[in-house]
Amino acid sequence: MRDLSNPTRRDFLGVTAALGSVAAGISLPTAAFAQDAFPSKTLNVVTHAGPGGGTDITTRMMMLRARRVFDQDMVVVSKRGGSGAAALMYANGQPRDGHTFLTITQSHIFQIIQKKVPLTIDQIAGIARATDDPTVIAVPTNSPISSLQDVIRASAEASGGLKWGTTFAGGADHVGIHNFCKKAEGIPYTIVPFQGGGDIVTSLVGGNVDLAILNYAEGESQFAAGDLKPVVALSAERISGIPDVPTAAEQGIAAYASTVRGFAALSGVPEDRMKVLEEGLIAAMGHSAYQSYLQSGGMTSSSVVGMDEWNAHIERIFVESETALKELGLI
Structure with a gap:
């Protein structure tokens, strides 16, 4: 029997973002924080890119508004090396309490496919997609x-x-x-x-x-x-x-390719905290500052999606990329 005290990404696939009440004027993240006292300290966002890179800029643009939404300081923790492997390993050594999460790209998924880190794709729990x-x-x-x-x-x-x-x-x-x-x-x-x-x-x-x-x-x-x-x-x-x-x-040719970035935690973060993070990140990226950033790069507001769609996208990237790398003889 699987240990439900350490849920995997698939355990979060049934959690949806109840954003309808936001439109009605209720701040869901604030209400959740008051109930659960989360987050209660600085939020650390782990990246694999140096300052000025696309992942770094995306993360910082999200944080412009997210600091207010979460009412906590947020810092970028840069762990460069191994095309995402160093960032994954760092996150793997942190408490699974929701105060540390990552900005991930296809590169992180490739590290898992190629078994360069001791993690499986089920241990990546998507929170919200940031760019497509x-x-x-x-x-x-x-x-x-x-x-x-x-x-x-x-x-x-x-x-x-x-x-x-x-x-x-x-x-x-x-x-x-x-x-x-x-x-x-x-x-x-x-x-x-x-x-x-x-x-x-x-x-x-x-x-x-x-x-x-x-x-x-x-x-x-x-x-x-x-x-x-x-x-x-x-x-x-x-x-x-x-x-x-x-x-x-x-x-007639169903071929798609995009540069994808999004936020994810490692499995084990309590479900209620994952939901707080999801709602807060979606609210922050819905702000005009982040939306202008998307538009400047030729992207639309549809880049930003919650857990269900983001986790399905992660799964699709994993399956298609694993198949391609096998066909190329690279794994």
């Missing part, structure tokens, strides 16, 4: 590729497939490219790794690679200047900044 940053397949402006069908045709004609700029082999970009190509008639592809998104954009503008998956914000200035051409959005809906670019899904 859509990606787009982009090519140099002078490329003959202008559509999804062009990508498929050119890939089939090129020896070894087209050259895709990406970060490191086995990373989120690589998995996104692999899943897209698999669903797009199994087209061949070749990856060309770079150190970061900026290097990919520079190489793509220079024509050193054929195409790449970029977050809209990464390529926005180049799209506007006419240096890069967006051809396919790998999002559920068209990206507002480039509304004329169709999605792969609307053309």
Whole structure:
């Protein structure tokens, strides 16, 4: 029999955010704090990125309002190393009382898949998703590729497939490219790794690679200047900044890729405290300051979701990424 005193992430899947009463003018987080005296001290948010990185900025933008919502100080605890492994290990050594939680990305999930940390995916309890940053397949402006069908045709004609700029082999970009190509008639592809998104954009503008998956914000200035051409959005809906670019899904290829960030605790935090955190984070990220941050990156308010949707998304990332990494021979 499973020990229910140490619940896993799946134990939280039935907990929903009762936000209807917020709309009626009742502050649910405040009421919960008064009843449970939580949080009763500083909240520590563990990140794996240095200052100025996307994860760090997302965390700090949430905290702008969350300090008021929770009526407690909040600090960023940066634990860099191992693409999220160091952050997970640090959190694993802290009390499971809700005062310490993490900002996680796909990288953290990859560390679990690759067994680089002594944790399983069931021990990741999602609290709220913070960003769902859509990606787009982009090519140099002078490329003959202008559509999804062009990508498929050119890939089939090129020896070894087209050259895709990406970060490191086995990373989120690589998995996104692999899943897209698999669903797009199994087209061949070749990856060309770079150190970061900026290097990919520079190489793509220079024509050193054929195409790449970029977050809209990464390529926005180049799209506007006419240096890069967006051809396919790998999002559920068209990206507002480039509304004329169709999605792969609307053309019959259910391929999605985005940069995802969200907040999660390790299993064992009491359910009532998880709910307080969920409601507080959703309220904080509903504020105009955070919403403006989302809009500036080409994202919408639908990025922010509660436990049910976020945990389902975590599970989907895990399953799709584990499958891709097995197919790539990386696990």
